Amino acid sequence: MSVNGQVVVANDLHRRYGEGDAAVDALAGVTTAFERDRFTAIMGPSGSGKSTLMHILAGLDKPTSGTVELDGVEITKLDDTKLTELRRDKLGFVFQFFNLIPVLTAEENLVLPLSIAGRKPDREWVDQLVRTVGLEDRRTHRPAELSGGQQQRVAVARALVSKPAVVFADEPTGNLDSKASEDVLRLLRQAVDEFGQTVVMVTHDPVAAAHADRLITLQDGKIVSDAAPGSADEVIELQKRLD
């Protein structure tokens, strides 16, 4: 357990791509922490470093310097095997596209992290998740037989199935219409409020950001704002002001 219920702590993160004159600093010193049971949105214009930050927090990329502590573990020095286990046991992921394995059914996709770990899923928990995402009658359908919104809801349920320390969502609504987006965002909100999950979401959609408890805005690899998001209009206002 980290202090003050902080589940992710990032300390002076730098990430440089390329070398010499062509070098680009995607992150130029980011220090922040994410508390348990909170829904945080990260916004910023293209190239602001928001995706890089999420990848480093989730152990998918390594910082040039700085440290990340995840549920009490310093992850930037871990080898691939340890990182893989960490992702499997402590993290949940929701991506923009291609979240599901096309050859597996909705339910098999849902329990995939447990299957990979060779663990038996908790029936009750799985049933509850299926009910929550509203796919009771779609359990044995394959992804190709589901709508984009349904697929993304399965992906959210999958991210929750192993009761991870943090769920990272990378533009989870980027590919959906507004109705489906609303469903997915409500699900993420529910995960925080009802299941006590911690969610970190990267988005460029002010409406999505408005569902969060906290909004971090990045620009040129630095945090330029960190506050409660307020309404969607307020988020748009904030982004305009920062530009």
Place this chain on the structure above:
Amino acid sequence: MTSLGLKSLWARKIRALTTTFAVVLGVAFVAGSYVLTDTIFAAFDEIFEESLSGTSVVITAENPVKQENGETPTISASLLPTVQETRGVRLAAGAIFTPGGFFDAQGEKIGNKFAPKFISSTLPDGLEALNYVEGRKPRGPREASIDKGAAESSDLKLGETIELIGQGTARKFRLVGITKLGSASFGGASIAQVTLPVAQRLTHKLHRFDQISVAAAKGVAAETLKRRIARKMPAGVKVETAKENADRASEEIRENLGFLPTFLLVFGFIAVFVGSFLIFNTFSITVAQRISEFGMLRTLGASRRQILSSVMVEAGAIGLIGALLGIAGGFVIAAAIEALFKAFGLELPTTGLQLQSRTVIVGLVVGLLVTLFSSLVPALRSTRVPPIAALHAFNPEPSRRRRLIYLALSVLLAAAGLAMVLIGLFGSGSAGTRAGLMGGGAVAVVFAVSIFSPRLVPPLATVAGWPLERLRHLTGRLARENAQRNPSRTAITAAALMIGLALVAFVTVFAAGLKSTVAQVVDENFAGGLVIQNSDGFSPIPNGAAAAARKVPGVELVATIRGSQAKVIEGGAAGGTVQVNAPTRDVDAAVNIEWKQGGPSALRGLRGDEAIVADDFASSHNLALGDSFQLLTQTRARPRFRVVGEFESKLGVLGSVLVTQPVMAREFAQTQDLFDFVKVEEGADEAKVQALLTVGSERLFPVTEVLNQGELKEERENQIDGLVKLVYALLFFAILISIFGIANTLALSIHERTRELGMLRAIGMSRRQVRTMIRYEAVITALIGAILGMVLGVVFAALIAQPLKDEGFTLSYPIGSLVLLLVFAAAIGVIAAIWPARRASRLDVLQSLQYE
């Protein structure tokens, strides 16, 4: 568009490399078969030419019936003075050149077991072809020389003792010289030289020659001399110029070994055939992956023809490069096959490797045609890509109509193929035509199964994947699903392996049948007891062996059998060749004879003008008891025989016709035994008798071996096993290509699934699990190939065994070997997956997720 084709080839180097490699392996095997056999024949030509250097005219006995084994006719030594007196003859000498056996001082066999060994006589200088590289020619009755190859293989030094055996007992000689003939190697064959009188005595050819060699006087043409000599020679003597003789020998060798190029080329074309599946699959996948690229080109105004030519140029380049590398690789393959033959005890003469223009042309044509032909269907598919495919996901799934066409095509092909096989099996026509029909039919059936197999992939993958899913739940499950994801791709990949494994299964089942048949034949023919035979299993043995065996305590009787090939004279002309044997009258005490007409008394009282015939011989020549028939023997004699008995053939040791031994000697010029059958006295210990006989035969007649019934069976079975292993080894090339095929398909499929793999890794799948998943996918693909191949192989073996049933062939199914074949196929999958699995497990998670 040409440059686009070449550029896209360059852009996908790895894929191009594996495809090229498939062409290279196939072409290399074809080219290698030619290079090796050309080299072998060139070596024989060199040997025949060299062995007649200095000789202008050669005199031998006419031989109208070629013998598979046994003695050949000789000429009388009394002809020599007549030859020597002929005008224009500078020098003439008689010579002996007869098969025998060589042993070192310890009684160890010199040279390879199956390779021919010849006892030859020295010739006067001017006619002698052998060069003495060490020591000198043998002069006295106790001196001999041996060729360099044999001397080296047995580490023989001048002054040491060697033993030579012809038709009598083994004799000891002092080694006084080591010889060499020209630059070609003899392969496993070897020559020992002794003086002429010694050679005649060793081979029981007193006052006889195998050949008279003649050197012409200065200025006398060989042709002229030949005519002069021929005029003075009696009938049955053949006079040839040295060139004619060498040419005839070359031709005979090409006839006798004619099966060898065909045999090897069959394996070469199997490799090419398997390679064509790999090429087809690679191009299909490439075209599928480039659909949006083709769509874009079409939007920009490229015509269908241009798209087609860009794909075909890519194929042509691969075919050309592959063919050129393959022809070069032919030298490596030739050397590899030669080494393989050597390892199996089949050594053949060699000289410098021969590259004939025919080899280059065939290699190029095969490489180019196979590549172009295999890529034609995928290339045509690329032309059907509509411009809209550049913008939308285009689903290249074949339409319902097309799938029905494929189904009809596979049914038609299967029917046509089966019909061809059946006509080949049961129809008339030459053996070559029938073999061609069966081969063509088999190819058609393989095509039919390949076209139909996409429908078989889902159920077979479920069967093959079941144990893996039980064992490794998720990875097994995903592997099975991935194998089923694109059934036609998996099907073609599996079909390539199917071909190789079908042949392996066929050979395995057929060989098991042969072995059980052989065992049955031995059991049915021999009434227990022991058999004395040549240790090579087929050559005759000195007839002193039987006489010596009769003196061994515990031996009740020794029946012997001699034999020769002869032609049946039908309507005045010589027809088919049959095996004529001459047993002793007590042979029925050691060999079971099922009498159909006549009985033991016919055998006991058999006269010189009488014969006992096998039932199949009687029926095919319409002979009943009392009828007579005429044979043409190797000595040009035409004896006539009256049928006095008939026995059941049962593939037995008795052959087709039985005559008396004096007739065999007089009319067929055969005085040596093929087999001696020893009947052990009632109450005597068979093992003890065998030990006594073995000691005696090792000392007196080292070319012989004494076997009991069990050993005889085992020896025959071992011969079949040897051949089967050789065939397995040659099929390995085809299987190797299909391993590349599996690896290539996997690599391309993984490439398509990069993002999916990235996602699996992101949510916690370990590298090891990724490798396992891919390995299992390969194993499932390989097992599908194995199951299809085994079914095909077993069905073909059962079909081909049908007409042989009448001749006593019994089919048996070696379940153990077939299960082993499945394990072998799984191992092939594991090997094929090594590289793709490693590549997949090392994908960078983040890059894979962002991969478009």
